[in-house]
Amino acid sequence: MDTELKVLRREDLDTWYALLVRAFGGVDESPDERELWDDLTECERSITAWEADQCVGTAGAFSFRLSVPGGAFVPAAGVTMVSVAATHRRRGILTSMMRRQLDDVRALGEPLAVLTASEPEIYGRFGYGIASRQLTAEIDTSRVKLAVPAGTDSVRLRYAPVQEAAEQCEALYVRSIGSRPGMPARMPGWERLPLLDPPAERGGASPLQCVVAERDGEMVGYARFHTKPESDEAGPKGSVRLRHIDAVDPAANAALWRFLFGIDLTSTLHVRNRPMDDPWQYLVSDLRRCRLQVRDVLHLRLVDVGAALGARTYRAPVDAVFGVEDAFCPWNSGNWRLTGDAAGAVCVRTDDPADLALSVRELGAAYLGGTSLSALAGAGLVRELRPGALAGASHAFGSEKAPWLPHGF
Known part of the structure; x- marks a missing residue:
């Protein structure tokens, strides 16, 4: 049967999203996650592939402005929510959606399209190249030490409720985005994303925690993280799972990392999605015991x-x-x-x-x-x-x- 591409109607969002969930494993998201993505989805920029009355393909785009070298913010389509029903693979549906989408992006005058890929091999044939990578680490904090710069001891740290500190943390993010390429200027509503904390995704760890760094009464950094208590016959061997960290200067940054290294009853710090040149790498005593890994993250296409x-x-x-x-x-x-x-x-x-x-x-x-x-x-x-x-x-x-x-x- 023929497949027809249509713009997503708000009344079809549940059907469209159900296909997307099934394509990515079939596990429903938490109500908070689903509510956020429903609110952020730009239906006028989203494509549905229909075979008669059956939805068999999805593709969406968010309207972003992406930081580029020099500090400018360039309009970019954030390609997202791409799926094809497993029953309809190898029929050209993905290619037709990518064709339609890039034509639409061009018509809107956006010079760039960007995405993160569940399978990196898919998107090269549509002209996307890997434009940024991310660093992950599993640090043995019982063996690895930090050498911190001057001024670190002048930074005061305190726990803060995640929601209460959210506005100040977001302001710090906004302050930083122009200094590094590849960072999106978050549109209204996106400030909710880093606060999502579904219990099913904690892996047995604590609810999200937040520590803020202050100097002379002004917030100069923050870290959001989970802790997971574990032990064996030798004693405690808990872990810290870092979600986000940001700071305005080296001393504030080092103070937060020193805190994460020294949380009681823990001996491992799990670090995900950090820049390739993240400064903590140059403070540690033993990089080998940090178990660094690199993976692709942002795929970029010049439209x-x-x-x-x-x-x-x-x-x-x-x-x-x-x-x-x-x-x-x-x-x-x-x-x-x-x-x-x-x-x-x-x-x-x-x-x-x-x-x-x-x-x-x-x-x-x-x-x-x-x-x-x-x-x-x-x-x-x-x-x-x-x-x-x-x-x-x-x-x-x-x-x-x-x-x-x-x-x-």
């Missing part, structure tokens, strides 16, 4: 090459022609001249010969500065056509801070 490359700044002056291949969004294919520096940039079509050749996927991977064009060239994914062009462009695309996505969507 409009010229607008996207012109929206960020560059670490060094750049003047290069990029020969871009984009089979899925052919309006991007061709040669583009990028000229820019730390003050701004312009990217326009040109008939001049290309200095570098690459696909839009590699351009997306390099866009936030977390993956170098030189590294991609080493893998054979970027070709240098003019001697010297690669080194200059690769340096210009870099970012002083590693890109990071602090939460999913």
